[in-house]
Amino acid sequence: MSDQPASQESPQSTEAELIAVRREKLAKLRELGIDPYGSKFDTTTTPGKLKADFADDQPVTIAGRLLAIRDMGKSVFATIGDVEGRIQIYLNKKGVSETDWAAYKLLDMGDWIGVEGETFTTGKGEPSVKVNQLTVLSKSLRPMPDKWHGVADRETKYRKRHLDLMSNDESAQVFIIRSKMIAEIRSFLHERDYLEVETPMLQSVAGGAAARPFETYHNALGMDLTLRIAPELFLKRLLVGGFTKVFELNRNFRNEGISRRHNPEFTMLEAYCAYGDFETMADMVEEMTCHLAEKFCGGLEIEHKDEDGNVTRTINLQRPWKRANYHDLIKEVAGDDFF
CATH class of the missing domain: 2.40.50.140 (Nucleic acid-binding proteins)
Structure with a gap:
């Protein structure tokens, strides 16, 4: 049969x-x-x-x-x-x-x-x-991708993800795990009393990062606006307003290059904690990353793969992570003190 x-x-x-x-x-x-x-x-x-x-x-x-x-x-x-x-x-x-x-x-x-x-x-x-x-x-009017080979053309795979998803179980699992991971990030921060907020996507000044924004025009207000490149400035205004722990997990837009690792539209987590310092946030990021790795990746050793799926190196997330002064790292690589 x-x-x-x-x-x-x-x-x-x-x-x-x-x-x-x-x-x-x-x-x-x-x-x-x-x-x-x-x-x-x-x-x-x-x-x-x-x-x-x-x-x-x-x-x-x-x-x-x-x-x-x-x-x-x-x-x-x-x-x-x-x-x-x-x-x-x-x-x-x-x-x-x-x-x-x-x-x-x-x-x-x-x-x-x-x-x-x-x-x-x-x-x-x-x-x-x-x-x-x-x-x-x-009733489907178009045939499915080849059962055994799926979507072979890389351009089609990324532009028509629905075709890849219906023929490639591994691709579908990535989507499912990503959704669960985002939910777990929210849960992790909520358990530590961080309040999730939504700040404006349309901004009059593209601030919070150094990047070229997408530009648009608001007809009703008669003014130029940009899609945000980062939520930083509005999150900090919430701290000024009296909130002590806030985070946003949402979309940012940067009108720059595009590659497998760089998308003009992407999801970013940004969090702020009053009364804390660099060590406070570093501890939180380290703990959260290790928690996600153990929950969704089966451990703290993560295989880093290239575009063809070949393992190029294995990343060990075992705590504690190395922490160093930014100036010292630049000097170590450049061989001189540029500061």
Whole structure:
């Protein structure tokens, strides 16, 4: 058995031809009285959570993208999932309605479906869902990226991240970990009585850093403004106003070069603590960084990789970190005292 769409698409077909075939299936779904871009669909769990906490003979309702189909005629094994996980489903022609079976025949890889059924484990030990009702949630008109190679073109990968995410589990995991890490940073600071604030994105003077700003014009106020290059000045005004611990984790914009390590639009954490000094903030940053590394990276040794994924060096975050005078570091590298 091989993974294939219900109605196999020729690998030699052009994208335009594939889209035309899928549009025909779209029309046939509508002829069956099925809305291919349906409405609300309530689920009881997700594919990933179901597989992680699996038990037989449980009624479930799940939804996901159709990722693989193994068609054996009157019986079908398929895989559905999302960025957080996937699970196998089983359809039998006698086990679903004629309309549902006809709808299945019009499905392709990449379509989103919802299924209702009961859990069971196959003879080979694979957690699965026996489907008794199938709902088409969204018909995909464009084919997915190659199953095994994903998005090969680097430019496409970074400009059309959704294509990379649907075909590359590692990329999807980076997004998930990043989201959880940002939430953990907020929790870490909240536990230490830091107050999260939001300061203006549009500023009359681009301050707080030395960088070229993006410029815009406010029609209602009749004035030139810039997108902020840093939140520093407004955060310090909050200290003047009486707040003693504040932080902002938000976007900054700098109209400068662009590379894999330098993006004109980026997220930055900036925090201030009244009554503290350099050592206060250094201790906090050191503690927070080590906490995040242990929670999300499995330890304090971090592999630093190049653009191709090759490990170039291993960074040891073991505390205490080296602390040195800025002037001394410059003198050490430059070989002279420029100050």
